[in-house]
Amino acid sequence: MSYLISNCHLLVAAVSLSILGSEATSSTSAVGDPGMKRDGLRVAFEAWNFCNEVGTEAPSMGSPRAADCFHLSSSEDGGYGYYLNHKVTEADNRLGVGNSFPGLSPKALHDPDLYAAEKELYLGDLCQVEENHTSPWQFWMIMLKNGNYDTTSALCPENGKKVPPFPPGRFPCFGDGCMNQPILTHHPTSISWSGSTKYASDSVPVMRGGFNGTYDYLNSGSGNISYFEVTWEKRVGAGSWEFKHKLRTSKSYPWLMLYLRADATKGFSGGYHYDTRGMLKTLPESPNFKVKLRLDVKKGGGSKSQFYLIDMGSCWKNNGHPCDGDVLTDITRYSEMIINPETPAWCAPSALANCPPYHITPNNTKIYRNDTARFPYGAYHYYCAPGNAEHLEKPYSTCDPYSNPQAQELVQLLPHPIWAEYGYPTTQGDGWVGDARTWDLDVGGLSSRLYFYQDPGTKPAKRIWTSLDVGTEIFVSNKDEEAEWIVTDFDVTIT
Numbered sequence: 001m002s003y004l005i006s007n008c009h010l011l012v013a014a015v016s017l018s019i020l021g022s023e024a025t026s027s028t029s030a031v032g033d034p035g036m037k038r039d040g041l042r043v044a045f046e047a048w049n050f051c052n053e054v055g056t057e058a059p060s061m062g063s064p065r066a067a068d069c070f071h072l073s074s075s076e077d078g079g080y081g082y083y084l085n086h087k088v089t090e091a092d093n094r095l096g097v098g099n100s101f102p103g104l105s106p107k108a109l110h111d112p113d114l115y116a117a118e119k120e121l122y123l124g125d126l127c128q129v130e131e132n133h134t135s136p137w138q139f140w141m142i143m144l145k146n147g148n149y150d151t152t153s154a155l156c157p158e159n160g161k162k163v164p165p166f167p168p169g170r171f172p173c174f175g176d177g178c179m180n181q182p183i184l185t186h187h188p189t190s191i192s193w194s195g196s197t198k199y200a201s202d203s204v205p206v207m208r209g210g211f212n213g214t215y216d217y218l219n220s221g222s223g224n225i226s227y228f229e230v231t232w233e234k235r236v237g238a239g240s241w242e243f244k245h246k247l248r249t250s251k252s253y254p255w256l257m258l259y260l261r262a263d264a265t266k267g268f269s270g271g272y273h274y275d276t277r278g279m280l281k282t283l284p285e286s287p288n289f290k291v292k293l294r295l296d297v298k299k300g301g302g303s304k305s306q307f308y309l310i311d312m313g314s315c316w317k318n319n320g321h322p323c324d325g326d327v328l329t330d331i332t333r334y335s336e337m338i339i340n341p342e343t344p345a346w347c348a349p350s351a352l353a354n355c356p357p358y359h360i361t362p363n364n365t366k367i368y369r370n371d372t373a374r375f376p377y378g379a380y381h382y383y384c385a386p387g388n389a390e391h392l393e394k395p396y397s398t399c400d401p402y403s404n405p406q407a408q409e410l411v412q413l414l415p416h417p418i419w420a421e422y423g424y425p426t427t428q429g430d431g432w433v434g435d436a437r438t439w440d441l442d443v444g445g446l447s448s449r450l451y452f453y454q455d456p457g458t459k460p461a462k463r464i465w466t467s468l469d470v471g472t473e474i475f476v477s478n479k480d481e482e483a484e485w486i487v488t489d490f491d492v493t494i495t
């Protein structure tokens with residue numbers, strides 16, 4: 001099944017027309033909750049192992065998929081009270097292998113990977129919002145990933161192919177169980193008139209909830225433990241939801257990722273090889289879309305924290321055809337703008353293998369990477385090609401073959417003047433700690449001019465993006481690292 005086939009995505013939704021004097025502008029939001037302003041929140045949680053699967057569930061935690069979705073109602077007694085009508089129970093959130101639920105297929109009942117994928121669909125059904133004249137949508141997705149890989153487990157395929165175990169050393173892993181799923185605590189959203197220092201003087205109630213937890217339940221209790229937390233908060237009827245994130249690595253879990261994602265409401269989102277649920281009720285296609293968000297990075301997470309202002313994910317085959325779930329030929333395509341100023345450009349005149357073969361300027365001029373006078377080396381952190389590409393131009397480097405269910409391609413960008421045209425950061429430090437900003441990014445324009453590999457002579461793939469994320473990936477460093485950031489006002493508009 002392919003997301004391209006769904007004609008629901010062609011429906012135009014939530015058209016807002018503002019007429020300013022003689023000027024009329026129209027923009028269409030691609031997300032179910034434009035700007036995160038809807039009081040009735042829809043948010044879900046998922047945790048992934050190194051190759052975006054579950055492997056083994058954590059004891060008494062159930063399958064690592066959960067959701068917090070509710071309708072805000074006002075009391076009927078004429079008072080000023082409100083209450084939250086939750087759509088997902090804690091029993092739903094704790095569902096794990098061996099427990100049945102409506103729609104579960106028999107083959108998934110005892111398979112933790114298949115079970116999680118189907119649980120996501122089930123939670124999606126509970127959370128789904130169906131409005132007039134628009135495709136249904138489900139939730140924002142909070143994604144947490146553990147970068148440990150036990151190479152002796154043979155759990156992760158190599159470019160989508162099953163491979164035998166191999167000796168440890170290339171990836172972090174403290175031993176048996178290092179690919180575990182986290183302990184997850186859910187603080188269901190509640191509403192109150194007090195308890196917030198920030199809004200103490202307000203006369204409107206505040207809704208607040210969150211997820212938090214750790215990977216370190218196998219530890220004996222010595223040393224610091226890993227930690228993740230996402231809380232959300234909003235005043236009734238005003239402003240945007242504020243998503244506050246914290247992520248801390250530990251000695252046993254030195255490589256962790258935490259993102260807030262707008263994923264497709266159906267089909268394959270970036271990094272998935274199964275049907276997903278999400279927020280993108282219209283799939284944005286290059287070059288005609290923009291992403292708006294406000295990002296306030298409080299703590300960077302150290303020099304190895306690859307903070308993605310925006311990370312876009314999609315999937316197409318090397319011959320340009322859309323993905324169909326065949327992990328041997330589907331290729332996840334990612335492009336990320338990394339805003340940690342400590343992230344260097346690995347692409348350089350002396351390291352052409354880390355650069356894409358060419359750069360395309362806003363006026364559509366192609367500049368080859370061997371054109372040392374003109375190629376913007378500083379604009380690229382790292383480019384790596386799909387491990388199963390057959391016609392790569394030398395020199396090249398191929399992407400990690402294990403950290404995705406299928407082969408992947410990465411185009412990682414750094415702030416550089418060349419991106420100014422798209423509203424992207426132009427200088428190292430833009431948008432970093434102490435420089436909170438509201439971004440209006442021409443992600444569509446930029447992504448239409450990035451190099452992505454395709455077999456020679458094939459028709460260019462339609463660049464349709466199934467995931468747009470913000471968050472950080474903290475790589476292994478020699479100490480425990482902590483990152484903290486706030487995301488608000490997220491929107492994707494079709495232009």
Ligand SMILES: *[C@@H]1O[C@H](CO)[C@@H](O)[C@H](O)[C@H]1NC(C)=O
Nearest residue numbers: 014040129130131132133134
């Ligand atoms: C949807 O359409 C129906 C029938 O036209 C109308 O009664 C209802 O108020 C609409 N709902 C929304 C949320 O606009």
Ligand SMILES: *[C@@H]1O[C@H](CO)[C@@H](O)[C@H](O)[C@H]1NC(C)=O
Nearest residue numbers: 183185187211212213214227
């Ligand atoms: C999650 O948050 C709760 C409430 O703030 C706290 O008691 C608990 O210790 C946190 N979990 C972890 C793993 O720190």
Ligand SMILES: *[C@@H]1O[C@H](CO)[C@@H](O)[C@H](O)[C@H]1NC(C)=O
Nearest residue numbers: 361362363364365366374418
């Ligand atoms: C396109 O832009 C490049 C640099 O951005 C400039 O050198 C070149 O002259 C421009 N070409 C055209 C045709 O405008």
Ligand SMILES: *[C@@H]1O[C@H](CO)[C@@H](O)[C@H](O)[C@H]1NC(C)=O
Nearest residue numbers: 357358368369370371393394
């Ligand atoms: C630079 O790379 C292009 C594309 O691979 C190639 O056609 C050209 O000959 C190269 N130029 C030099 C000077 O190596």
Ligand SMILES: *[C@@H]1O[C@H](CO)[C@@H](O)[C@H](O)[C@H]1NC(C)=O
Nearest residue numbers: 223224225251478479480481
């Ligand atoms: C544990 O956390 C403390 C406080 O954040 C920090 O000073 C210390 O270096 C950490 N320990 C290790 C082993 O990183």
